[in-house]
Amino acid sequence: MCIPKELKFLAVDASQCMGCRNCELACSSRKAAQYQAEGILGNIRIVPNIFVGQNGLTKTPAYCRHCSAAFCKDLCPAHAISQENGVIILDKDKCLGCGICEQVCPYGVITLGSFKIGDKTKTIAHKCDLCFDQQSVGKEPACYAACPTKALALV
Amino acid sequence: MNDCYNCSDQSLIEKAESEEIDLVWQRYEKMKPLCGFGEQGICCRICMKGPCRINPFGRKRSVGICGASADTIVARNLVRMIASGTSAHSLHGKEVAKTLMHVARGETAIYSVKDAIKLRNIAHKLNIETDGNDLIPLAGVVAANSLMDYSRMDDEEICNWLKYTIPDARLEKLKKLGITTSNIDGSISDIMARTHVGTDADAVNILLAGLRCALADYSGMQVATNLSDVLFGTPQPVVSQASLGVLRKDAVNIAIHGHNPLLSEIIVDVAYKMQAEAVAAGATYGINIVGVCCTGNEVLLRHGIPLATNYLSQELAIITGALDAMIVDVQCIMPSLAKVSACYHTELITTMPDAKIAGVTHIELGSGDSLKKAELIIRKAIDAYKNRDDDRLSIPAEKNKVIAGFSAEAIIDLLGSINSEDPLSPLIENIVNGKIRGIVLFAGCNNVKVKQDHNFVAIAKKLMAQNILILATGCGAGAFAKNSLMNSEATENYAGNTLKEVLTFLGFEAGLNAPLPPVLHMGSCVDNVRSIDLAVAIANRLGVDLNQLPLVASAPELMSEKAIAIGSWVVTLGIPLHVGLTPPVTGSSLVTNVLTSELKNIVDGYFMVEENPLEAADKIINIIEEKRLALNLCSSLDSLSKAEVL
């Protein structure tokens, strides 16, 4: 993978989060477009990489922190998760779909998704890639762009 | 944390969980996060250029695509809620008025005038000539004068049910503000018209129209309550029971749920006649009708029918496994009942053309063959009873004694047994001498955001300990009935000494041989006007306006648009209103400020938001003491204010 240097990372100010889930929707829309390009749209459940939760009156999104010592990376038996220029990135081709990363992520932001190829089912893990494809052409990450209050910030 | 204050409700929630049946509480958790734009009232869906949302944190004041500000959007959304609430109540009133008209014209064999005295009193109140008018023609005139309130063309006139039911001083004030209404339906369409894209953009002007619509709501509710009394009788004190323990293992249990007594009265009548069929089917007790929500309150007050539950726990009636049929009419019927009843043998039956649920048996009542249809419904319940699975039965043991039926007339009659010349004097004397500090009306719904019934119970217990008399309607009344605050024991246990003394005296005078309950059940949510009738009688007798009385209203668990409409007319009539949840207005500081403070300068009443029940109680007590002080009655603030002067 070719992760450009100096990607921006996400941060959040929970006091400004409205719980509107626009970020979830935007992340899902980007995925849908990717799945379409891969020809698996309709064959896989679309789950975003960012999840808005509510505790009491406080609402806030959970998203990948691109941990400097990432459990998901360290414990992946297939070495499918690597760190490039500070971004924790998952290589779908190497992923075995074992779900260890899903279990060890302290933020609960890795999900598993399955789709059919012929009569076989393939399961792979999904995680935030900071929308590096967009960022590398000067665009904003989808979730950040969609956040109406900019509770999400780029740092 | 428990979801319900009531323990037997809580045990049924656990049963549903073990059976993997989702109830309102799980659906709420799954719905989280709730969108903050909707919560704050700053999401506008009024036109197709949008939807637009206003960023409440934006450094620049953002506006909708059309340029509408947060103030405009919040005000428009709020008054549309008022309009919806007004439609619900006033349509109910219109149906009742039309039925009375059918009676007058001899077009119905099902309904009749049951309370001739009430009819004559109404005619007198509405300034209708009664002398020489026979009962049935008089019913026609009263019905016509009520229906006129829905159809008047002359904007300068004022609805009969508004102008003849409030103190003169209040009427003058409303006239000066230009917010009286001449036509209930007209006020609703005014709201819809002025909130159309590109019409009224002045938040204050929109809010004033909202108050006018709220007064239309008030008028429609007056029609609903008063004419229902004519058709079905004015409630008188009655002893019954409440909570889900009123369901019986040995009976065909039928719940009637919704709001409109036109339908429940038929079911009740027909069920009495079909007891034998139920017994023949093996239910030794026969048919056991129980009430849910405000239909439940209507039949509790008029027939002493036990109240099974109020709004939020309606699904639990089915989870007992003992409910054979649930018959619903309009408003506050959770569509989820379809799914929950499908998990049991319970027959769910809708009965109104404007309130169907997809996939649910619909048997329409209200036309000429209603009696036959009602028989069909009861028979379905008996058939369902035969399929009841005793292994899934879990009827809670708890049921609590309830003394209900305190219409304004019943209260005045009761007081009249002490002083027939001046029936209100015993109540007024005790307010003046401070044995009763004041009166608080509890109204409104349950809301899943609050532990069910908890706010009602917590606030009321604190108020009654401070010798404040409590009136209750709607699902608030349901909360008190279920949780044993509507009986003499509650007075013994929780009322302050002087309140206890007065309630005990009144109870014995009234021949109850026990104290009156500390919370007087005045009826369903449309029956909120009963408490206003009582307050107006007191105000008129004292020669003051409603805002001067030591009277506060509280809707501590409000949820519906109807509650917003009621709350709005309560404040417009000059009465401070506590709300236990924040209405969707905080996206506009202007609107929030108008509702919680500016209104006080205009109509005397205002919204007081306090989510903590014990603090709410303190604030309510404080308002009451302020009002007492202003009336020169002994007040706990007396010494305080004197100290300040010194």
Ligand code: SF4
């Ligand atoms: S997926 Fe989880 S563990 Fe891995 S980098 Fe992101 S937050 Fe850290």
Ligand code: SF4
């Ligand atoms: S940065 Fe991109 S991939 Fe990551 S959560 Fe946001 S939208 Fe999803």
Ligand code: SF4
């Ligand atoms: S889009 Fe922004 S405001 Fe909305 S839920 Fe996501 S972080 Fe919160």
Ligand code: SF4
């Ligand atoms: S009316 Fe104005 S604010 Fe509302 S959706 Fe249309 S453009 Fe947006």
